[in-house]
Structures are given as C-alpha cells and as structure tokens.
Amino acid sequence: QVHLQESGPGLVKPSGTLSLTCAVSGGSISSSNWWSWVRQPPGKGLEWIGEIFHSGNTNYNPSLKSRVTISVDKSKNHFSLKLRSVTAADTAVYYCAKVGQLVGAHDHWGQGTQVTVSS
C-alpha cells in the first residue's frame, strides 16, 4: 500500500517561494504513475496544481503554470513542489497524490499540509 506524506514550512512570507516535498513509501516513485499536487484554499474547492512522471515530464494547471515547478528525486523516492511569488490567495491545504497506473484517478493521497502566506 503506497503511503504519501507532505512536508515543508507551514508559513511563507508574501512574494516568497512555497516549497513542499512529498515522500513516497510502500512503492517506487519510478513506477508507471504520475504524481500530483492538489490544494484546497479555506472554504473553497480542490484545485489541481500539476503532476510529474518519474522521467521528469510534467503537466501544469494553466492558471498556475508561470509560478510552479514540480520536480522528482528518484534517489530519495520523493517529489517536490515550488510555487513562486506567493500571495495570501495561495494559503491552502496542500495535498500530494498518486494517479493510479490502471485507473484514471488519484487513488492515493497524503494527509495534506496547511500552508499560510502571511508576513
């Protein structure tokens, strides 16, 4: 059973860079899966941020593409999110998730981590 765990600072200053890591256990990040980041601002719905394959191929939400970089570190079996030039609107619970190899859906999720953008 794959387990995902997000980690990173819970507080980021405006105009700074939000950096999170998702550790994958119980499976290899080099398996034939895509790995996603999803967020949920307070009182709002889920928003897909982007995804990465172990080869490094990425897809991003067009509305965030200019500020987002998702990378993978196969040696550490984790993948990471960087979101630049953050504002209060980027305050959210951030989730990492695995896209199923045989199912068209995010079949495993982390517990989520709260990130607040504030000075």
Add this chain to the structure above:
Amino acid sequence: QSALTQPASVSGSPGQSITISCTGTSSDVGGSNYVSWYQLHPGKAPKLMIYDVIDRPSGASNRFSGSKSGNTASLTISGLQAEDEADYYCSSYTSSHTWVFGGGTKLTVL
C-alpha cells in the same frame, strides 16, 4: 480551465438515496473516461470512491455508484448512512492533459 459545476449542498435522511451532479464540457467530462469522485472528511486524506466514471475501488462501499450522460456525471449514494456525511468532489481528465475538479458538494445526512 474552469472548475466543474456541482451543487453546493445536498441532503437526505438515513436510508434514502441522493444524487450529486457534476457538469463540465466536451473537453473534460463529456470527452473523458477518466471521471472520478472523492469523499473528504475534515482533517482526513481525500478518499477515492468512483473512478473511470462507473468503477468502484476496493474499500469503497457498494452503496456508491457513478454514471455519465453527455457532459454531466453523477454520483449516487443509496441507503444513506450518517458516516456518508462529508464533502464530495468530482474530477475529470481533460483534452489538454490536465485534471480539473468540481467545486465540491456538502452532503448532510438529516
């Protein structure tokens, strides 16, 4: 890309059935076999309830079922139970190789 459209809230009594709709476009729901539904309880990881429009993963109750007609997908929960009270989100893969979620529906079990 625009979020898929879901009703903000639905409610039902224990034992009843409810249906949550999810409306998109031909570029996502209407043109994709990858429509899924997630259950969110506060403070918990989202749980996949339906994938590929109609399939149910192991661990999801068989009281949950999915369907699609045109650009609208639906989640039906039969035999409502108190534990079903949660937020539900639909999601679809898009023709642009991205994912889009719905705005979410709060289910209240009366």
